Amino acid sequence: MRRRNYWIFGATVLMVGAAGACKKAPPPAPAPTAAEPAPAPPAPPVAVAGVSLGRAIDAAKGVAAPMTTFGVRDTVYASVATTGVSPAATLSAKWTFQTGQLVDSTSQKIAPTGPATTEFHISKKSAWPAGKYTVAITLDGGAPMVKEFEIKK
Numbered sequence: 001m002r003r004r005n006y007w008i009f010g011a012t013v014l015m016v017g018a019a020g021a022c023k024k025a026p027p028p029a030p031a032p033t034a035a036e037p038a039p040a041p042p043a044p045p046v047a048v049a050g051v052s053l054g055r056a057i058d059a060a061k062g063v064a065a066p067m068t069t070f071g072v073r074d075t076v077y078a079s080v081a082t083t084g085v086s087p088a089a090t091l092s093a094k095w096t097f098q099t100g101q102l103v104d105s106t107s108q109k110i111a112p113t114g115p116a117t118t119e120f121h122i123s124k125k126s127a128w129p130a131g132k133y134t135v136a137i138t139l140d141g142g143a144p145m146v147k148e149f150e151i152k153k
Contacts, residue, residue, distance in 0.1 A: 052081075055076070070151050072127035074151070075123040082118065092137070092141075094138075131151060134149075
């Protein structure tokens with residue numbers, strides 16, 4: 001009789017184990033999808049790339065013919081090239097005469113989404129005094145990019 005109990009116990013263990021094996025298998029892991037695109041690198045901050053001076057600008061606000069010497073009745077244009085991206089930045093132009101006297105100071109708000117050009121200019125109804133001048137271009141009050149020019153009679 002004891003032998004029979006062992007046999008029943010063994011059969012019961014096998015049946016319970018087999019029943020456990022019949023349980024529903026876990027769902028398979030999802031199949032890998034196409035590679036997600038890598039996030040775009042952050043846009044470079046806006047920066048002044050260069051300043052050109054001339055007597056005229058083109059439709060893209062670039063200087064038509066760069067120069068550093070002007071006549072006493074010329075309008076002097078400064079074309080400021082910027083690179084980078086900014087939702088809000090301020091470009092400023094400070095024009096001075098050789099004595100340090102302020103000729104003009106202007107600012108423009110810009111919001112570039114890539115390379116851009118901004119124009120500043122000075123003009124005068126009467127003749128400019130002959131001499132050396134500078135224009136200092138700053139971006140958000142940072143270090144100026146200075147261009148020198150001369151007005152001759």
